[in-house]
Amino acid sequence: MFEIVDKKVLAPNIKWIRVKAPLVTKNAKAGQFIVLRLHEKGERIPLTLFKWHKEDGTIELVFQEVGKTTYELGSYEPGDKIMDIVGPLGKPTHIENYGTAVVVSGGVGAPIGYAVTRALKEAGNHVVSIIGFRNKQYVILEDEFKKVSDELLITTDDGSYVRKGFTTDVLKEYLANGGKADYVFTVGPVIMMKLIADITKEHGIKTDASLNPIMVDGTGMCGACRVTVGGEIKFACVDGPDFDAHQVNFDELLTRLTEYREEERIAMDRYVK
Numbered sequence: 001m002f003e004i005v006d007k008k009v010l011a012p013n014i015k016w017i018r019v020k021a022p023l024v025t026k027n028a029k030a031g032q033f034i035v036l037r038l039h040e041k042g043e044r045i046p047l048t049l050f051k052w053h054k055e056d057g058t059i060e061l062v063f064q065e066v067g068k069t070t071y072e073l074g075s076y077e078p079g080d081k082i083m084d085i086v087g088p089l090g091k092p093t094h095i096e097n098y099g100t101a102v103v104v105s106g107g108v109g110a111p112i113g114y115a116v117t118r119a120l121k122e123a124g125n126h127v128v129s130i131i132g133f134r135n136k137q138y139v140i141l142e143d144e145f146k147k148v149s150d151e152l153l154i155t156t157d158d159g160s161y162v163r164k165g166f167t168t169d170v171l172k173e174y175l176a177n178g179g180k181a182d183y184v185f186t187v188g189p190v191i192m193m194k195l196i197a198d199i200t201k202e203h204g205i206k207t208d209a210s211l212n213p214i215m216v217d218g219t220g221m222c223g224a225c226r227v228t229v230g231g232e233i234k235f236a237c238v239d240g241p242d243f244d245a246h247q248v249n250f251d252e253l254l255t256r257l258t259e260y261r262e263e264e265r266i267a268m269d270r271y272v273k
């Protein structure tokens, strides 16, 4: 059993928890995730490692309540225990000194973007972080990003904080104004990653996207997280989650992500009742 030792509400329906999971902390690296199961009857869901601390054996997770399991996890309080946590899973993000690295994160992709930003900074890159949120209420981790970025560009869809526009608008402007980018890493809504990949392809900038298709077991056994990359079938949980963004078939991925919407809705309705 894995005890929750601390909890905070970061934004409406976005929560941060710190959980005791000493074995996970031993080999954790930026870009990896865990799969958790709340109790015997629970489904398994992947959540990315935001931070990890070998000293006290705790990990930090940030999650958005979007369906039955994340809402149920959001109702857990310090002292409550999660039945299973497996990880770290997935290949770590490939980190090297590219020169100038731009990390584009959207919404609750920000925790993963943060872990990668920190690792790129530690590797000696000049790191530019672009983070986008729906509106001011949803802006999270601003201070955390400030500490690990050389430049931080924040945007909100409605302009209620800093500036108006999508992350795609910010990246376009940054490049149009002569901003340097030797490497781009993107994580967030699939549509955003698709559009970021389109921009960087035009500019010939190497780009990785962190994919989060429908992972179920997180171990390569169930086949649920299949994606097509460069015409080849890959499994996001074992071959990813990061892939060359210019090779990912985003249109197919966008269709796959809606496949279990009805089952998710039924599970949520049952939970609410």
Ligand code: FAD
Pocket (backbone or CB within 6 Å): 046, 047, 048, 049, 062, 063, 064, 065, 066, 105, 106, 107, 108, 109, 110, 111, 112, 131, 132, 133, 134, 155, 156, 157, 165, 166, 167, 168, 187, 188, 189, 190, 191, 192, 195, 210, 211, 212, 241
């Ligand atoms: P939104 O608020 O809908 O969008 C956020 C920003 O994205 C916008 O402000 C905008 O700048 C940009 N954007 C959105 N749509 C467009 C568009 N059409 N064009 C251009 N830009 C756009 N979720 C968790 O809760 N916890 C996790 O640990 C977690 N792990 C993940 C791990 C991976 C590898 C990935 C890829 C995702 C993970 N997610 C996780 C979920 C993920 O980030 C989802 O995409 C998320 O549900 C969307 O967040 P949102 O609704 O807040 O985004």
Ligand code: FES
Pocket (backbone or CB within 6 Å): 214, 215, 216, 217, 218, 219, 220, 221, 222, 223, 224, 225, 226, 235, 236, 237, 238
């Ligand atoms: Fe089952 Fe990837 S989650 S194969």
